[in-house]
Amino acid sequence: MGGKMGKSSNFVSLESLPEIEGSTSVADTYRRLGKAQRGAFSYSENGMHYIVKADDLATQLFEAQDISTLRERAAWSIRDAMRRVKIPVQVAVAERRLSADEDPQTFLQQSSEQAFWVTDGDRRLGWLLTKDALLHTATKRLVYICANNHENPDPDHGTCYKCPAKIVRNELR
Numbered sequence: 001m002g003g004k005m006g007k008s009s010n011f012v013s014l015e016s017l018p019e020i021e022g023s024t025s026v027a028d029t030y031r032r033l034g035k036a037q038r039g040a041f042s043y044s045e046n047g048m049h050y051i052v053k054a055d056d057l058a059t060q061l062f063e064a065q066d067i068s069t070l071r072e073r074a075a076w077s078i079r080d081a082m083r084r085v086k087i088p089v090q091v092a093v094a095e096r097r098l099s100a101d102e103d104p105q106t107f108l109q110q111s112s113e114q115a116f117w118v119t120d121g122d123r124r125l126g127w128l129l130t131k132d133a134l135l136h137t138a139t140k141r142l143v144y145i146c147a148n149n150h151e152n153p154d155p156d157h158g159t160c161y162k163c164p165a166k167i168v169r170n171e172l173r
C-alpha cells in the first residue's frame with residue numbers, strides 16, 4: 001500500500017495532519033497541533049482543500065504583539081485568522097490526483113510549494129508536498145519560545161506556561 005508515493009520522503013499521510021474546522025479557535029488549533037506534534041494542518045473551505053503552514057500563521061499572528069493583542073488573536077476563529085494575515089499561509093491542494101504508483105520525482109521538480117492528493121483508486125492516502133519549507137511544517141513539531149527562552153508545546157493565549165512572559169517566536173524542530 002502507498003506504492004512509490006508512499007515511500008517518498010515528501011509523502012505525508014492523511015492521518016498525520018490534524019484536520020481543522022474554520023470555526024475552531026486559534027488557541028484550540030495550536031493545542032491540537034501541539035498534541036499531534038505537527039506544524040501544519042489540513043483545512044477545507046468552499047469545496048477547496050488546503051494545507052496550512054501553521055508556523056507562518058503563528059509568526060504573523062504572534063510576533064511583536066502586546067499581550068492583550070495576543071489574547072484577542074488566540075480567541076479568533078482560524079478562518080478569521082487566515083483571512084486577516086497579510087501573507088497567505090495556505091497552499092491549495094492541486095486538482096490533479098496522483099496515483100500511489102506514480103513516480104514522485106516528476107512532481108518534486110516544481111518551483112513553487114505545491115500539494116497533490118495521493119490516491120489509491122478512490123481512496124485518499126495523503127499528500128505529496130513539494131519544497132522543504134512546506135514539507136517541514138507537515139513533518140516537524142512547532143515549539144513556541146517565550147521572552148525568557150522557555151519552550152512551550154503550544155502558544156496558549158500568547159503567554160508562557162512556565163512564566164508570565166509572552167511568546168516571542170516559534171521554531172520547527
Ligand SMILES: [Zn+2]
Nearest residue numbers: 146150160163
Ligand atoms: Zn517563560
